[in-house]
Amino acid sequence: MRKPSDMFDRDREWAALVRFASDEQAGATLGVVSGRRRQGKSFLLESLCQEAGGFYFSAQEATDAESLASLGAALTRHLDPVAPFVLPDWATAIDVLLRIGRDRPVPVVIDEFPYLARAHPALPSIIQGAYAPRRAERTESRTRLLLCGSAMSFMGRLLSGNAPLRGRASLDLPVDTLDYRLARRFWEIEDVRLAALVHAVVGGTPAYRTEMIRYDRPRDLDDFDDWVIRAVLSPGSPMFLEARYLLAEEPDLRDGALYHSVLAAIAEGNNGRGGIAGYVGRKTNELSHPLTVLEDSGLIVREGDAFRGNRTTFRIKEPLLTFYHGIMRPFWPQLMRATATDRIWRRAERRFAGGVLGPHFERLCRDWALHFAEDRFGGWPADVTAGTVNDSANRTTHEVDVAVIGHADGAKPPLLAIGEAKWGETMGVGHLDRLRRIRALLTASDRYDTSSTRLLCFSAAGFTDDLRRLQNQGEVDLITLTDLYD
Incomplete structure (x- = not known):
């Protein structure tokens, strides 16, 4: 099944959906697709149904009776029966959906499923009953039913604990935001600094570029301030609220x-x-x-x-x-x-640099260390997070922006690297000395194996010549914005 040419990335999600929808084995199956709004879930599922000749139904906030009538009308348009479908209850409706797959594997999508379950709380239990292992309506069907929703708290409970559908689903697919590298490609931004600035404001949600601001993007770094004002801070923009x-x-x-x-x-x-x-x-x-x-x-x-x-x-x-x-x-x-939007933005630029850009840059550095730097530390990272180290001799504590922890093959897990991240500060030997002190404290604590711990300096503003010389001597790794993106 070919992926639509106008679908950006989502290769993993598309492949999982195709495997699920085209499974030739007998018996109806159930899948769950979740993710916050505007990530492209509906686009994925509609595309799947178009490619596979499946049935797609998007629920709305409505009463139980209206939702059943809407589903019956959608089934009538899709199947074109002699007489229109009139669905008396949800048990009948689910059985009709299972009959769609009697002759071949076919995807059947119920989008915005939480709306239906909110109006009819017993609906998950009804689906559980319809998928009873020896029930003929299930065993004689190859319907690949997909329940999709954006209410993350509800969707997270759908297959958990003692929920009726726990153990019934053969697919549980989250659709997350694009990571920062994919977001740069999606926004078609060459300048890595500009890409980081845009990501700090709108993240990796695809619809923020398409439907929400109609492909408006900053032309260059000089246009970034004006872009923030017109695309995000303006009450006329959908992004404002x-x-x-x-x-x-x-x-x-x-x-x-x-x-x-x-x-x-x-x-x-x-x-x-x-x-x-x-x-x-x-x-x-x-x-x-x-x-x-x-x-x-x-x-x-x-x-x-x-x-x-x-x-x-x-x-x-x-x-x-x-x-x-x-x-x-x-x-x-x-x-x-x-x-006075322009004056407000100028007044808030310092807050943006310190309260938004700084922490966001630290997050990008941790994401890079976890997902894109597996060959840099001599081992595969098991976890990357921040940390706090107590320095009792100096009566202080040290914040570690990036702590890269490896897999524990022995008694102690290896601490592959520790790092400090600065968005707007040129880093020098003083930053390296601080990391050396932290490494010594961690060695003394004996919690991690620090024998091969690398020291990392992340900066979007650059490094002093002295620090670069120490990098050439193998004492520190210097990571720039270009390294994070490329």
Whole structure:
């Protein structure tokens, strides 16, 4: 089955869907496709149905009766029977979908499945019953039913724990945002610095370039400021309210004010539970539920500290949310009036550099170390995260931006590398000395094997000549923006 020529990348997702949809084995099968909105899930599934002659139905927010009527009308258009389909209940509807695959493997897609399940909570159990192992409607069908949804918290529970459909699905496919390298290709940006700047604002969501801003992109570095103003900060742009809609789309996020405050706390650099609680004005134990919901919704990620096993940090996963809470939310009344947007952006540029670009660059460095630098450290990374090292002799702590941990073949896992990342600072020998001190402290702690630990300096601003000479002597690895992208 050929991949459509207008589909950018998604080779892994397309191959998984084709394998699932074209499986010749007897018996109906079930698959789940999930991902936040605007990642291209519907485009993938519609393309699959077009190529394979399948049936695609996109649910809407509606009553149970209206949804059944809409599905019956869609089936009538697709199958062209003698009489129109009238579906009395969901059990009948699922059996009709299974009959589509009696003669051959055929994909059948129910998009926005959470809308249907919200109106009829028993629907997952009905599908479970329809897929009973010895039921003739299942065994005599080769329907490849795909349930798709954007409500991440709901979709995450669909196959988990004691959920009715647990163990029934033979495909569980997440459709994530494009990584930073793919995003640069998708936006067709040659300049790596400009690519990093754009990614720090809008991330790797495909629709932000296509439907949302109609392929508007900064022409060069000099156009970046004007692009931010016209494409993101302008009330006339669909991107202006997008960060707010990301929360509104999740049904489990009922207390919008609390969740926005939690995200604002993280965007301000409060990554631990205590810091978030202090910022929000709640007790630490009162944040367990909102943090879990935000994590299940794919809006934040929970990361362990590389050197403190009992310490957890939270980071915003979607760059647009960091940009909104760091840059837009503090000036929201003024931005709504759209009378001084350029002055607001100039005033916020320092916040952008320190609160958005700096942490985002650190994230790019960790992503590079985990996914694109497997040959640089003499071993395959098992985990890449940040960490905090205690320096009791100097009564201080050291933050490590990048800690690359290898697979533990022996008693202690190897610490392949530690690194520091600076977006707007030229790095020199002082930064290397700090890393040397951290490596010595970690060696003394005896938690990791540091015998082959490399020292890494990441900079988007460059390095001093002295530091470059030390690189030539093999004492440090210097990684530029070009290295991250190419």
